Amino acid sequence: MKKLMLGNAAVAQGAFEAGVNLVSSYPGTPSTEITENIVKYPEIFVEWAPNEKVAAEVAIGASIAGGRAMSCCKHVGLNVMADPVFTVSYIGANGGLVFAVADDPGMHSSQNEQDSRHYAKASKTMMLEPSDSMECKEFTKQAFALSEQFDIPVFVRLTTRVSHSQSLVEICERENVPVKDYVKDVSKNVMMPANAIKRHVYVEERHQKLVTYAENCNLNTVEDNGSKIGVICAGIDYQYAKEALLDKVNYLKLAMVYPLPEKLIKDFASKCDKVYVIEELDPFIEEHCKALGVNVIGKEAFTMLGEYTPEMIAKAVLNEDGKERVELSAPIPARPPVLCPGCPHRATFYVLKKLGLTVSGDIGCYTLGAIAPLDSVDTTICMGASVSAAHGMAKVRGEQFNKKLVSVIGDSTFIHSGITGLIDIVYNKGANTVIILDNSITGMTGHQDNPTTGKTIRGELTKQVNLITLCKSVGVDRVVVCDPFDVKQFEKVVREETNADEPSVIIAQRPCALLKSVKYEGKCVITDKCRKCKLCMKLGCPAISVDKDGVVKIDASQCNGCGLCIGVCPFSAIEKE
Amino acid sequence: MSTKNIMIVGVGGQGTLLASRILGNCVIKEGYDVKVSEVHGMSQRGGSVVTYLKYGDKVYSPIVGKGEADIILAFEELEALRAMPYLKKGGKIIVNTQQINPMPVIVGKADYPTNILSTLSIAGDVVALDALSLAKQSGNMKAVNVVLIGVLAKSSGIAYEKWIDTIKTTVPEKFLEVNLKAFDAGYNI
Numbered sequence: 031m032k033k034l035m036l037g038n039a040a041v042a043q044g045a046f047e048a049g050v051n052l053v054s055s056y057p058g059t060p061s062t063e064i065t066e067n068i069v070k071y072p073e074i075f076v077e078w079a080p081n082e083k084v085a086a087e088v089a090i091g092a093s094i095a096g097g098r099a100m101s102c103c104k105h106v107g108l109n110v111m112a113d114p115v116f117t118v119s120y121i122g123a124n125g126g127l128v129f130a131v132a133d134d135p136g137m138h139s140s141q142n143e144q145d146s147r148h149y150a151k152a153s154k155t156m157m158l159e160p161s162d163s164m165e166c167k168e169f170t171k172q173a174f175a176l177s178e179q180f181d182i183p184v185f186v187r188l189t190t191r192v193s194h195s196q197s198l199v200e201i202c203e204r205e206n207v208p209v210k211d212y213v214k215d216v217s218k219n220v221m222m223p224a225n226a227i228k229r230h231v232y233v234e235e236r237h238q239k240l241v242t243y244a245e246n247c248n249l250n251t252v253e254d255n256g257s258k259i260g261v262i263c264a265g266i267d268y269q270y271a272k273e274a275l276l277d278k279v280n281y282l283k284l285a286m287v288y289p290l291p292e293k294l295i296k297d298f299a300s301k302c303d304k305v306y307v308i309e310e311l312d313p314f315i316e317e318h319c320k321a322l323g324v325n326v327i328g329k330e331a332f333t334m335l336g337e338y339t340p341e342m343i344a345k346a347v348l349n350e351d352g353k354e355r356v357e358l359s360a361p362i363p364a365r366p367p368v369l370c371p372g373c374p375h376r377a378t379f380y381v382l383k384k385l386g387l388t389v390s391g392d393i394g395c396y397t398l399g400a401i402a403p404l405d406s407v408d409t410t411i412c413m414g415a416s417v418s419a420a421h422g423m424a425k426v427r428g429e430q431f432n433k434k435l436v437s438v439i440g441d442s443t444f445i446h447s448g449i450t451g452l453i454d455i456v457y458n459k460g461a462n463t464v465i466i467l468d469n470s471i472t473g474m475t476g477h478q479d480n481p482t483t484g485k486t487i488r489g490e491l492t493k494q495v496n497l498i499t500l501c502k503s504v505g506v507d508r509v510v511v512c513d514p515f516d517v518k519q520f521e522k523v524v525r526e527e528t529n530a531d532e533p534s535v536i537i538a539q540r541p542c543a544l545l546k547s548v549k550y551e552g553k554c555v556i557t558d559k560c561r562k563c564k565l566c567m568k569l570g571c572p573a574i575s576v577d578k579d580g581v582v583k584i585d586a587s588q589c590n591g592c593g594l595c596i597g598v599c600p601f602s603a604i605e606k607e
Numbered sequence: 608m609s610t611k612n613i614m615i616v617g618v619g620g621q622g623t624l625l626a627s628r629i630l631g632n633c634v635i636k637e638g639y640d641v642k643v644s645e646v647h648g649m650s651q652r653g654g655s656v657v658t659y660l661k662y663g664d665k666v667y668s669p670i671v672g673k674g675e676a677d678i679i680l681a682f683e684e685l686e687a688l689r690a691m692p693y694l695k696k697g698g699k700i701i702v703n704t705q706q707i708n709p710m711p712v713i714v715g716k717a718d719y720p721t722n723i724l725s726t727l728s729i730a731g732d733v734v735a736l737d738a739l740s741l742a743k744q745s746g747n748m749k750a751v752n753v754v755l756i757g758v759l760a761k762s763s764g765i766a767y768e769k770w771i772d773t774i775k776t777t778v779p780e781k782f783l784e785v786n787l788k789a790f791d792a793g794y795n796i
Contacts, residue, residue: 032635034631034632034643036645059647060647062647063647138646139647162669191644191669191670194644194645194647195642195643195644195645195669196631196641196642196644196645197641197642197666198635198640266669269667269668269669270667270668270670272667272668273667273668274668339670340668341672341673352672352673352674353672353673353674353675353695353696354674354696355674355692355693355695355696355730356691356692356694356729356730357692358689358691362688362689362720363709363711363716363717363718363720364655364711365618365653365654365655365685365689365710365711366710366711367619367652367653367654368652368653368654368710369652370620370652370653395652398652401710402710402714402716403710403713403714474652476647567713567714570710570713570714572653572707572708572710572713574713575712575713576713576715585707585708587707587739587748588707
């Protein structure tokens with residue numbers, strides 16, 4: 031049976047067919063749907079972990095105990111899980127151990143454009159890269175088998191266009207893979223120096239075996255079209271190249287992007303006059319070829335930035351121009367993402383901007399608080415950094431600066447890595463104010479449950495982390511809960527807490543407007559009491575705009591009736607219809 | 608068959624994903640190779656969203672390049688204009704005449720372009736309709752996506768019944784009646 035499947039869903043299907051026992055992940059675009067799709071299979075234990083490091087360690091434990099296990103993350107999530115990954119390379123795998131990591135060329139939903147292939151090289155592991163959904167499924171299955179065959183964790187590397195494209199997948203039955211025996215093996219599983227020194231020898235020997243495997247395995251394929259031009263590529267770039275160049279060139283399609291073969295590349299190149307390496311992001315394959323002494327054309331013809339297109343490849347390799355088209359004669363307004371109508375964060379940022387505070391920001395929907403007219407966020411670095419970076423800011427700029435400084439961090443992000451920063455503030459005598467934007471869900475990645483929601487990934491009720499007692503237990507005595515839609519009260523609370531000479535936490539509590547349980551009655555309308563003061567425009571609500579005559583209007587198709595504007599209007603000119 | 612390229616463009620939250628799923632599930636029944644490229648994550652939050660759908664004997668790239676789209680299904684006028692360079696010579700652009708102001712327009716840093724439909728007609732055949740009103744008449748403002756799928760279905764060469772079957776298997780049961788009405792509203796314009 032063939033099914034149209036998202037690349038991410040196909041990775042989940044591959045893991046299912048490979049008999050995976052456990053999947054633990056933290057959500058992150060574009061990887062989230064892998065783990066969400068695992069939920070479809072009742073045979074598999076699946077969970078959202080508090081962060082990627084925990085998720086990877088859960089999977090590693092499951093593998094050591096003899097089960098097949100997987101952990102999935104986005105490229106920056108791999109930074110968080112890197113610590114256990116480098117050492118489990120030494121330990122290896124008892125049950126097959128797979129890490130699925132999704133890069134985001136073009137940064138559709140990310141804060142950087144890092145290339146995860148470097149991690150496979152740096153950790154001396156193995157990495158496969160599929161180019162469509164069918165390969166997502168097949169390579170994931172292969173990854174489990176290879177993991178056990180070579181006693182190694184195996185990466186499956188995806189990119190946004192593979193993760194988020196649907197193509198046809200042949201569905202198979204689940205393999206019956208019994209959980210392997212667990213045998214205590216200190217020399218393999220306890221990585222203290224005496225044992226690790228010996229395991230490093232093993233890792234280097236294993237690497238040589240993998241190189242030999244890369245030369246001969248049926249994963250890497252040569253497509254000889256009798257051309258004098260050769261193209262070496264992997265992943266989505268293969269699909270782009272095929273579309274652009276068809277059978278006008280020869281292809282070396284690398285399914286295994288680490289370790290890379292040597293003889294295979296040399297032999298392929300020797301039959302061509304010109305060889306191109308086509309790869310988004312870093313010159314990873316190109317540098318390998320050049321180190322082998324193979325003269326390839328890479329980044330001198332292609333960019334390091336963003337996503338590639340077939341048109342770009344046709345131009346670079348065949349000097350063909352793109353298709354005829356009618357271009358725009360003048361620039362048109364951009365449409366950047368915005369906080370949704372009814373978003374609880376809008377009220378928070380409205381107040382923070384009004385008070386002129388410096389805002390140490392974090393990763394989530396609320397990063398959009400950086401955009402006009404709210405434009406209140408000063409910094410965004412990585413998950414959790416809002417709290418710890420603000421501590422650093424306060425320590426170098428002093429007390430007065432700190433009284434005009436807040437951190438903003440979502441509930442899930444706070445659990446992920448904000449709590450450690452808060453402990454640092456308390457321990458090292460900081461007096462920061464941290465605002466936890468508690469919208470009762472992990473928002474940006476599409477509504478995943480987390481330890482503060484009281485539900486598991488399967489929707490089962492579980493213990494709920496209480497943010498108030500959590501913050502108090504680490505030594506924060508001032509913890510205030512406030513609904514940001516009560517704008518006046520919220521403003522008062524922010525003023526009081528930023529003025530305090532000790533650490534404080536404000537839990538800004540209101541659920542995400544997109545949650546099914548959130549229903550606001552009616553739509554907001556502007557009445558003739560409007561004096562065109564445009565204060566409501568400062569909310570940056572996508573439903574409110576001003577026409578050419580200065581008349582303020584609310585677009586009923588956009589308004590969700592949250593009523594925030596009603597509370598902000600000084601003339602009571604906005605009412606519910 | 609040579610590959611058919613369809614682009615679905617709109618504003619995050621307008622339901623472009625469901626439209627592409629219905630379309631994808633329908634053409635798969637015709638036995639074609641299909642690829643659909645979607646947008647998830649931050650861009651979904653009220654930003655420009657683009658979905659590509661390609662089908663034919665063999666599809667390689669999941670994305671549609673400039674000058675390659677046979678059909679553009681636009682959920683909003685400004686997004687139709689943004690997608691115009693992707694239209695193939697002689698291609699068709701189906702436009703919902705709804706206008707949603709982007710933030711640069713709301714904050715007064717840019718003007719919403721005027722005469723979009725006549726600009727589009729230079730690039731290809733324009734089919735313009737008020738899908739929002741048709742969706743409201745069908746019982747739910749959010750059914751704009753299925754109204755537009757109805758318009759596209761009419762000239763797709765795929766039988767009406769196959770579209771109906773696909774909607775039945777793609778849309779949740781409780782929204783089915785509204786969506787079938789919305790589909791007919793688009794199909795019969």
